[in-house]
Amino acid sequence: MTRKIAPYPGAAGGWDALASSFRHVREQGIVGRGARTLLRANQPDGFDCPGCAWPDRNPQSSFEFCENGVKAVAAEATRRRATREFFATHTVSELSRWDDYSLEAEGRLVEPMAYDPADDKYHPIRWDEAFSRIAVALKTLDHPDQALFYTSGRTSNEAAFLYQLFVREFGTNNLPDCSNLCHEASGLAMTEQIGVGKGTVTLADFEKAEAIFVFGQNPGTNHPRMLGELRSAARRGCRIVVFNPLRERGLERFADPKHPLELAGGSTPIASHYYPLRIGGDLAAVKGMLKRLLERDALDHEFVARHTQGFDALREDLLAEDWSLLEAESGLSRAQMEEAADVYAGSGATIVCWAMGITQHRHAVATIQMLVNLLLAGGNFGKPGAGACPVRGHSNVQGDRTMGIDEKPSPEFLDRLGEAFGFAPPRQPGHDVVGAIGAMARGECRVLFAMGGNFAAATPDTAFTARALRQCEMTVHVSTKLNRSHLVHGRQALILPCLGRTELDAQAAGPQAVTVEDSMSMVHLSRGTNPPASEHLLSEPAIVARLAEATLPASRTPWRWLVEDYDRIRDRIAEVIDGFEDFNARVRTPGGFRLPNAAARCQWNVPGERARFVVHPVPRTAAPGAGLMTLMTIRSHDQYNTTVYGLDDRYRGVSGERRVCFISAADLARLGLAAGQWVDIVSVWHDGEREATRFLLVEHAIPPGCLAAYYPETNGLVPLDHHAERARTPASKSIPVRLRPTRDLGAALSP
Numbered sequence: 001m002t003r004k005i006a007p008y009p010g011a012a013g014g015w016d017a018l019a020s021s022f023r024h025v026r027e028q029g030i031v032g033r034g035a036r037t038l039l040r041a042n043q044p045d046g047f048d049c050p051g052c053a054w055p056d057r058n059p060q061s062s063f064e065f066c067e068n069g070v071k072a073v074a075a076e077a078t079r080r081r082a083t084r085e086f087f088a089t090h091t092v093s094e095l096s097r098w099d100d101y102s103l104e105a106e107g108r109l110v111e112p113m114a115y116d117p118a119d120d121k122y123h124p125i126r127w128d129e130a131f132s133r134i135a136v137a138l139k140t141l142d143h144p145d146q147a148l149f150y151t152s153g154r155t156s157n158e159a160a161f162l163y164q165l166f167v168r169e170f171g172t173n174n175l176p177d178c179s180n181l182c183h184e185a186s187g188l189a190m191t192e193q194i195g196v197g198k199g200t201v202t203l204a205d206f207e208k209a210e211a212i213f214v215f216g217q218n219p220g221t222n223h224p225r226m227l228g229e230l231r232s233a234a235r236r237g238c239r240i241v242v243f244n245p246l247r248e249r250g251l252e253r254f255a256d257p258k259h260p261l262e263l264a265g266g267s268t269p270i271a272s273h274y275y276p277l278r279i280g281g282d283l284a285a286v287k288g289m290l291k292r293l294l295e296r297d298a299l300d301h302e303f304v305a306r307h308t309q310g311f312d313a314l315r316e317d318l319l320a321e322d323w324s325l326l327e328a329e330s331g332l333s334r335a336q337m338e339e340a341a342d343v344y345a346g347s348g349a350t351i352v353c354w355a356m357g358i359t360q361h362r363h364a365v366a367t368i369q370m371l372v373n374l375l376l377a378g379g380n381f382g383k384p385g386a387g388a389c390p391v392r393g394h395s396n397v398q399g400d401r402t403m404g405i406d407e408k409p410s411p412e413f414l415d416r417l418g419e420a421f422g423f424a425p426p427r428q429p430g431h432d433v434v435g436a437i438g439a440m441a442r443g444e445c446r447v448l449f450a451m452g453g454n455f456a457a458a459t460p461d462t463a464f465t466a467r468a469l470r471q472c473e474m475t476v477h478v479s480t481k482l483n484r485s486h487l488v489h490g491r492q493a494l495i496l497p498c499l500g501r502t503e504l505d506a507q508a509a510g511p512q513a514v515t516v517e518d519s520m521s522m523v524h525l526s527r528g529t530n531p532p533a534s535e536h537l538l539s540e541p542a543i544v545a546r547l548a549e550a551t552l553p554a555s556r557t558p559w560r561w562l563v564e565d566y567d568r569i570r571d572r573i574a575e576v577i578d579g580f581e582d583f584n585a586r587v588r589t590p591g592g593f594r595l596p597n598a599a600a601r602c603q604w605n606v607p608g609e610r611a612r613f614v615v616h617p618v619p620r621t622a623a624p625g626a627g628l629m630t631l632m633t634i635r636s637h638d639q640y641n642t643t644v645y646g647l648d649d650r651y652r653g654v655s656g657e658r659r660v661c662f663i664s665a666a667d668l669a670r671l672g673l674a675a676g677q678w679v680d681i682v683s684v685w686h687d688g689e690r691e692a693t694r695f696l697l698v699e700h701a702i703p704p705g706c707l708a709a710y711y712p713e714t715n716g717l718v719p720l721d722h723h724a725e726r727a728r729t730p731a732s733k734s735i736p737v738r739l740r741p742t743r744d745l746g747a748a749l750s751p
Helices: 014-027 031-038 067-077 084-089 100-104 127-139 157-170 184-194 203-208 226-235 282-296 301-307 311-320 323-330 334-345 364-377 397-402 411-421 433-441 462-470 540-551 559-564 566-576 665-671 745-749
Strands: 113-116 121-124 147-151 211-215 239-243 253-255 273-275 350-354 387-390 447-451 474-479 492-497 505-507 510-512 514-517 522-526 629-634 660-663 678-685 688-699 706-710 735-741
Touching (some): 084 121, 113 127, 127 447, 127 492, 127 540, 147 157, 147 433, 157 397, 157 411, 157 514, 157 540, 157 559, 157 566, 211 226, 211 334, 226 239, 226 253, 239 334, 273 334, 282 311, 282 323, 282 334, 282 364, 301 364, 350 364, 364 387, 397 514, 411 566, 433 462, 540 559, 559 566, 665 688
Parallel strands (some): 147 447, 211 239, 211 350, 350 387, 474 492, 629 706, 660 688
Antiparallel strands (some): 113 121, 505 510, 514 522, 629 735, 660 706, 678 688, 678 735
């Protein structure tokens, strides 16, 4: 593939999005079937897109998918297969040298595979034998806490509920999951302040908002359907205020592929105000806005008096804050922060959105609580067009947590679970992702079972994580396609292939549907219709049930009976989890139903029964160290999390290359470097240095002192103990690094 770096002149979306969509469908060999499949995406009688968790706008529309949704569907519906002949041809050592794109491109897994160290290859294994091996490994542990059970955000509600039930009947709360890597800080911060760890808005609020503030988010790549909401809001005069270190095309202008006039060359400007702040400068910027609001006396005093506590302490802290510190740490001028505050003050209804550009910092919890302070100060809860909107990633990552995938479950949840299923759940908190890696490295956890995901690639400190995984007696991955985690394994290793979201799930009672929860707490059905990629695939609920039967022969739970008809699982969910009363009837209404959200009704489930203002000092991050810069990891436009669909990043002008490092013109001049030069990125931490070699410098609109590069290639630069305070999400958006010219230029220049 030809490498090319050139500025992209177009808007996000438009013809290029359509052309890219068609190309990915064609590359997967599903042109005819792909079109039929996409028309079932996000439909009441179809499947939920396996990509992001953005809600569905119109259940009656035929076109409820986006370009990156097309890529996700095409990748799953591909005609390519990773067969036993493929695994017989390639050793694990050889495959370990392949890049992530090439591994993904081999296609769907078709039968269970077991690793044989004698020839360093995976070989077919029968399902019964696979479950027997796992059960033996689990039952011979000294204690259940020596096992870890990871969960991906694509797991359905039904599978997640059964999974956590099995894990707790087994005897542990070791349920690390992908929430630990992304929005853990949001849940913790919001629960402390407003009593709810989820967003409080719906799509209808986007129709009524007078201002929408977007922090640390790139919806053009990560949640493209959100651009439709922002486009509609902008066209009716809503002010959209963006705080982001990078100039992201989707936040600048968007051409909706469903609108002929915009396909013909027009586009809609999105951001009315765009503030390219320093990486990690959001807390200082929001504090500057609050200081301005206080100086203008532009607060909702009635709301503050009636619904909140702690405002006096925040007021005193804001009055004492130094504007020069706020400017230095935010990277913005006082005038810019005041301008943003004036937009906020002039809005009668405001939504604040954020994503991983906020959550993956050491001060993530404090920053989110400052965002909630901003909403509270303006009375932006409990009215149309206003509220908090943490935008989640995978399509059911929020639902997994609702279903009990949580290493720190509440006593109330455990009480109800134990009562419903007749056992005593463990009470000791389990390991989150960071804790799980450390426990494996210390030999305290000896088995890892992963329900989806790509643990080895998605986690921080890649080399350390790989050493930890190789210490395990067994690693097991439930997957649809080959990925890095299958190659970084324990002494025993199994790959269990499962049905994808697009595929027909036939159980004893007939074809089944699962349910998922989106970012705005809507729960709806997802029903696959495509023939399975192989007759040997099992659904995730069936995998959990058969594993439980093999491991827990004395369990009182009727595992196989539950899986015969998923309505039975949903009935048990309704017994345990609030908000799911009459689950089976309510979820069959078009579009599903919304879970209750007390904070959206101004009911505050916190001590004192009033929302809390919280005081935080401005973190001193402007100078990460002598000669150091701050690196943030980002996605390219041709990837979703660690899944790489291609080697292009259209909106940033990159083609045929992933090992790039975005840098400002000012820093190129200051460091004596040049665009097109190859460098190594070295992270500097208290325990030493980590390096990622051979990255191409690309000049980009990013503040001086700041860099950006794609993950998972740069996940190895994130130290394991560099994480959000209290929430422990990896601080992947604020890595202290230095650059050095690549020594092996010959290797760097090879395509």
